[in-house]
Amino acid sequence: MSQSQGVDPAKLAAARAAVAMVEDGMRLGLGTGSTAAIMVRELAARVAAEGLTLRCAATSRATAELAESLGLRIETLDQIGWLDLTIDGADEVDPHLHLVKGGGAAHLREKVVAAASDRMVVVADPAKVVETLGAFPLPVEVLEFGFETTRKLIRRALEAQDLGECDVLQRLRGSDPVITDEGNLILDLHLARIEDPVALARALSAIPGVVEHGLFLGMCDLAIIGREDGSVIELARNDIDADMLAQEGE
Template identity: 70%
Template sequence: MTELSPSDIAKDAAAAAAVRLVENGMRLGLGTGSTAAFMVRRLAAFVKEDGLQLRCAATSKATADLAESLGMKVETLDDIGWLDLTIDGADELDPDLNLIKGGGAALLREKIVASASDRMVVMADGSKVVETLGAFHLPVEVIPFGWQTTKQLIDRMLTLMDLDGRPILQRKRDDAPLLTDEGNYILDLSLEAIPEPARLSAALNAIPGVVENGLFIGLCDLAIIGKPDGEVVELRPEGAEE
């Protein structure tokens, strides 16, 4: 067995703690990304050992394929309807538990699934906790038609918000445009800092051609932060009940 890096130990610890929130009979959203992969493996073992009956919806084809390869059944969100809990990772989270997500290009499905859940729990290692969002690039999913016009409109909007001069790059894979599970493109905004994430999110989604952006505002109820020693700490939005 390959020895885990300190970062992976932290991710696995957060995943293990998150899986302990799962109860028999739950309708569960499965996130996407490296930490979510640890969670899916932990969950599959939990289901097998305890015989849990769950209804699971995945936020990406990659997550669905992993879960099914481990013996779990994955259904569509439309078949399940509303979810009790979604467990996912994050690329950044701030003290209010606002998030940047989309490093794995699944932000659209991730936001739909999180919005269709009673609770969203995020797992992360300590490097993802920041005072101000924006050091990680902000992914924006856009339709391929007229995407360069959409990019220009985003650039103009950023100028109006005093965020001008930041690079906007089309995400690629093997020198070709990366396609999301919905067949769209991803534009990555290198903003450095986002002082008003809710305002920026609304402005981005008002632009024709933008499908969704990677700012998750007010969706996360609990963040479980793993440490390299295997311990975890829990973070909640200010004023939230434990």
């Protein structure tokens, strides 16, 4: 299709395999991040070549702008109502297809869109596949109002889960706070390992100033992991085995 020069071959392979799943007439959610951006370019090229009729909702302003610049029409989620398929990237994917997302500060809209989709397919490179979530700092979108109080409550929740030693750092771009598309702030939780993502998700969601955390549990149906040689591995839940992890760690 359209792109390939200078594009990460593993991300491109994953993006192409996901775009091959798109059928005429589908209602699609378009993810955010570098892999999702490659997917959007591949999708736009397919639409142009085959004249597909699609309805698309974007998970961020950045994705909406990219898609529209490539000729894809973006509608709001409410205009479309429900989606057949969302294709998005991830920062980490574990053997249960639990995800950490939000490296691009878009996990709030990404979660809303994924929750309104029949299927969520993740596109990623092998570095994203982990046995245990947590090496990637967990993004938490929080309200500006009471920001320090919310940070304190998050620290308390982490202490209750024996994660009290971890840094809880505000995400900055240069010296300015990162502001999300919804006008909120991001705290990154440097946890190293998340032994019990379900318990952590529950504890974070119970804090009023937390708008949304980056744990996506039980939402992803399929992860397409691209490889440098252009091949892909498709992982349904519990398919990520020790062999693959060992191989990718070499």
